[in-house]
Amino acid sequence: MNPGERLLQRLDAIARSAADTGQALAVLGFGSAGPERDRLDAYSDLDFFVIVRPGQPVAFLRKLDWLARVAPIAYAFQHEPHGYKVLFEDGIFCEWAVFEPAELAALDFPPGGLSSHALVVWRAEGYEHPPAVPRDSKAPRPRTVEWLVGEALTNLYVGLGRYLRGERLSAARFIQGYAVDRLVELSEHIEPAQPAHVDAYARERRYEQRFPHTAQNLPLWMQGYDRTVESAREILAFLERHFEVNPAIGARILALCDEAATR
Numbered sequence: 001m002n003p004g005e006r007l008l009q010r011l012d013a014i015a016r017s018a019a020d021t022g023q024a025l026a027v028l029g030f031g032s033a034g035p036e037r038d039r040l041d042a043y044s045d046l047d048f049f050v051i052v053r054p055g056q057p058v059a060f061l062r063k064l065d066w067l068a069r070v071a072p073i074a075y076a077f078q079h080e081p082h083g084y085k086v087l088f089e090d091g092i093f094c095e096w097a098v099f100e101p102a103e104l105a106a107l108d109f110p111p112g113g114l115s116s117h118a119l120v121v122w123r124a125e126g127y128e129h130p131p132a133v134p135r136d137s138k139a140p141r142p143r144t145v146e147w148l149v150g151e152a153l154t155n156l157y158v159g160l161g162r163y164l165r166g167e168r169l170s171a172a173r174f175i176q177g178y179a180v181d182r183l184v185e186l187s188e189h190i191e192p193a194q195p196a197h198v199d200a201y202a203r204e205r206r207y208e209q210r211f212p213h214t215a216q217n218l219p220l221w222m223q224g225y226d227r228t229v230e231s232a233r234e235i236l237a238f239l240e241r242h243f244e245v246n247p248a249i250g251a252r253i254l255a256l257c258d259e260a261a262t263r
Helices: 003-020 057-062 101-105 113-117 145-164 168-189 225-242 247-261
Strands: 024-030 046-052 073-080 083-088 093-099 118-123
Touching: 003 024, 003 046, 003 118, 046 057, 046 101, 046 118, 057 093, 093 101, 145 168, 145 225, 145 247, 168 225, 225 247
Parallel strands: 046 093
Antiparallel strands: 024 046, 024 118, 073 083, 083 093
16 A cells, blocks of 8 residues: 555545544545645645534543544644644644634635535535635735845845844744845845745745755755854845845845854
């Protein structure tokens, strides 16, 4: 049995166990456990929602016996009010949440709505998803090039200031984290995106597949805790090669890099 088949069999077993409680209405799979099953592999986890009758979410969250009946649980962590992250003893990992129909209707989904991002694994006879409540999605929206470049530059500036104060961890996050996040968003303005599943909430997912040329710079942008200043220099140089950088802020960043290098 290949890893994908094993994971899907586990998801089906989870759905049957939820159905056996008599209180579940549906089980919905997301990501590689949903509409994107073509990318399911040995490193995938199972992301799913359990939709239950009104008043039942607490029962599903308080006791995990309905899930433990499927396979022994090695670790369970309630990471948010509606759901858990669970590791089974055989190594299968899942992240799931429980909702009543009305709660499901009020959730934010990227463009396309629930039907485009979830796959029905099982549903009770007669159950239909409630219509989504119109609202602005919380998924990140594209920002202007000017804004992204400005954010990246000011992330470098602030990060280097913190480095010089001795705040090395915060500096690393600003430079090798936040500034790099902006470079990830800018990548579509540097090279055409290659075909790959896009995660509307986490742009770093499958980044290397979508932007293989730009991704070659990642080791230069993220050189590690002890090379934050070197990372800042590389990020600035990259921005200057591809975008218009204000000379004053560029010069100030380089001056901070030089000062930090002497510490």
